[in-house]
Amino acid sequence: MSKLVIVGTVAFDAIETPFGKTDKILGGAATYIGLAASQFNVDAAAVSVVGGDFPQDYLDLLSDRQVDISGIEIVKEGKTFFWSGKYHNDMNTRDTLATELNVLADFQPVVPTEYRDAKIVMLGNLHPLVQLSVLEQMETKPELVILDTMNFWMDCALDDLLNVIKKVDVITINDEEARQLTGEYSLVVAARKIHDMGPEYVVIKKGEHGALLFHNEKVFYAPALPLEEVFDPTGAGDTFAGGFAGYLAKSDDVTFENMKNAVIYGSTLASFCVEKFGTERMVNLKSSDVQKRLQQFKSLTQFDIELT
Amino acid sequence: MSKLVIVGTVAFDAIETPFGKTDKILGGAATYIGLAASQFNVDAAAVSVVGGDFPQDYLDLLSDRQVDISGIEIVKEGKTFFWSGKYHNDMNTRDTLATELNVLADFQPVVPTEYRDAKIVMLGNLHPLVQLSVLEQMETKPELVILDTMNFWMDCALDDLLNVIKKVDVITINDEEARQLTGEYSLVVAARKIHDMGPEYVVIKKGEHGALLFHNEKVFYAPALPLEEVFDPTGAGDTFAGGFAGYLAKSDDVTFENMKNAVIYGSTLASFCVEKFGTERMVNLKSSDVQKRLQQFKSLTQFDIELT
Numbered sequence: 001m002s003k004l005v006i007v008g009t010v011a012f013d014a015i016e017t018p019f020g021k022t023d024k025i026l027g028g029a030a031t032y033i034g035l036a037a038s039q040f041n042v043d044a045a046a047v048s049v050v051g052g053d054f055p056q057d058y059l060d061l062l063s064d065r066q067v068d069i070s071g072i073e074i075v076k077e078g079k080t081f082f083w084s085g086k087y088h089n090d091m092n093t094r095d096t097l098a099t100e101l102n103v104l105a106d107f108q109p110v111v112p113t114e115y116r117d118a119k120i121v122m123l124g125n126l127h128p129l130v131q132l133s134v135l136e137q138m139e140t141k142p143e144l145v146i147l148d149t150m151n152f153w154m155d156c157a158l159d160d161l162l163n164v165i166k167k168v169d170v171i172t173i174n175d176e177e178a179r180q181l182t183g184e185y186s187l188v189v190a191a192r193k194i195h196d197m198g199p200e201y202v203v204i205k206k207g208e209h210g211a212l213l214f215h216n217e218k219v220f221y222a223p224a225l226p227l228e229e230v231f232d233p234t235g236a237g238d239t240f241a242g243g244f245a246g247y248l249a250k251s252d253d254v255t256f257e258n259m260k261n262a263v264i265y266g267s268t269l270a271s272f273c274v275e276k277f278g279t280e281r282m283v284n285l286k287s288s289d290v291q292k293r294l295q296q297f298k299s300l301t302q303f304d305i306e307l308t
Numbered sequence: 309m310s311k312l313v314i315v316g317t318v319a320f321d322a323i324e325t326p327f328g329k330t331d332k333i334l335g336g337a338a339t340y341i342g343l344a345a346s347q348f349n350v351d352a353a354a355v356s357v358v359g360g361d362f363p364q365d366y367l368d369l370l371s372d373r374q375v376d377i378s379g380i381e382i383v384k385e386g387k388t389f390f391w392s393g394k395y396h397n398d399m400n401t402r403d404t405l406a407t408e409l410n411v412l413a414d415f416q417p418v419v420p421t422e423y424r425d426a427k428i429v430m431l432g433n434l435h436p437l438v439q440l441s442v443l444e445q446m447e448t449k450p451e452l453v454i455l456d457t458m459n460f461w462m463d464c465a466l467d468d469l470l471n472v473i474k475k476v477d478v479i480t481i482n483d484e485e486a487r488q489l490t491g492e493y494s495l496v497v498a499a500r501k502i503h504d505m506g507p508e509y510v511v512i513k514k515g516e517h518g519a520l521l522f523h524n525e526k527v528f529y530a531p532a533l534p535l536e537e538v539f540d541p542t543g544a545g546d547t548f549a550g551g552f553a554g555y556l557a558k559s560d561d562v563t564f565e566n567m568k569n570a571v572i573y574g575s576t577l578a579s580f581c582v583e584k585f586g587t588e589r590m591v592n593l594k595s596s597d598v599q600k601r602l603q604q605f606k607s608l609t610q611f612d613i614e615l616t
Contacts, residue, residue: 089493090493185397185398186535186536186537187534188534188535188536189536206517209514209517209518210517210531212534218607219534219607219608220607220608220609220611221531221534221608221609222611223518223529223531226495226496226520226527226529227494227496228494228496228497229494257612260611260612261611261612261613264611264613265613291615294613294615295615298613298615299526299527299528300527300528300529301528301529301609301610301611302609302610303528303530303568303569303572303609304565304568304569305569305572305573305602305606307599307602307603307606
């Protein structure tokens, strides 16, 4: 088992979907990543920042699951990052209704001393300079650095983002973002271009259409579980990344073959995340639920053609 | 091995994609289905109609591959069905530029006597009444009837279409058509509603996102092979259906488990079809190419997580 450092937002979200709306609830990339990774009982630490308005209960959700929160700075006089969004009927697109950076505006991440030798670093969605700062604090070179990002940083901090991309081993990015980053429509070509930017492994997330893992000329495809209803897609991408990172930290094997399994775990956990609003499903998720759904993933994809 | 009856158009197509355009070339659902099914050396017969303008060479392409063409009527004084379309840059949408029914307008299909006991019937995309007429000519109840259709018939012949759907075992349909037919966005719910209309097996084709096979509560997912370039999507859906039907006819096993393999074969053959304009890739396809690509499908999807 490897130590895992997670950096990302810990936030309040207010979400509206065709199925209803929420008040301010627990959200943030590091939250979703941490909850997903905690399924593997790994030794993880979250690096983030919240305001004095952030409930201790929410922090306890992470620490109860053995996610070290000593790297989550609490700015007593500040307010927690807040995001609000509304999903369209197809659930694949959304409008951002509000983004209040608050304490995130001046965030200087500090990796706890005892995690500066972590073998796996998961850079969740945040300003690329914050992600970079976390990398620079690592005292031994991590075995694997995973980066998640979004189009927002391509629009407003592209040079910084490219600089981080250069330094990571794995990038997880969605299909439209991969196209934006490379100017290529074909995901195969886009993945190759991103590969040339630095990452040896490129994971392209396609939402309800699953995820692709590229490594040199190899490619692996994990479907999303076909669901009757996607209740709330918020956090699905972070949950995917958290499952991916958590599985790799637990299994201590960062080969392409094992990353296939990590992608399947990521997809499996993401399939739970979207079943309820926010983190609700993830905080109530049992290991037996996960095992059962992995079996569904196997039935969904495994076939038995004998080749001649 | 089971006899296979294929009904569908045999046509001229003129295609424009971002990569170029063609004059009138060989096309039609029965053509693509026949070429795909011929990969399995099955005893197949095509039922269709062409005009006096249709080159013997094109018919020979099918008969050379052991597809019986005695059920392809030649109306000497008539003109062959012609379709022309232009694909948009994303290759997922297209405009129809011309549709000239010609001899198709009065087509009365005749199933050759020696194929009226075929175990498998593949009803390719055509007017539902033509599909129905083929079914009615079968002298023994087929083991499996597969229907492919499109939104056009939902718009202009819905009652007839529903009447055929009632009588088939498998339907292959694309995602948007499944949504149109049922009014449901979720493909899981749409598949269930289509199942209630008659077919025990529902295959939803998602183009570059693969295909889903539903049977009661079971579901199987075959990805599309990630390709650098989709050169021309024309005929991919028919090729999928032809591979599906051909494999089932060859293996003589119409269980859900074996249909998984049939879906993989269909996806594999479709992945070749889109590599060149029209039927060009399919007429030059070798069995060794297919085996190699099946291996790629295995690598693409198979993983090795042990469940506890």
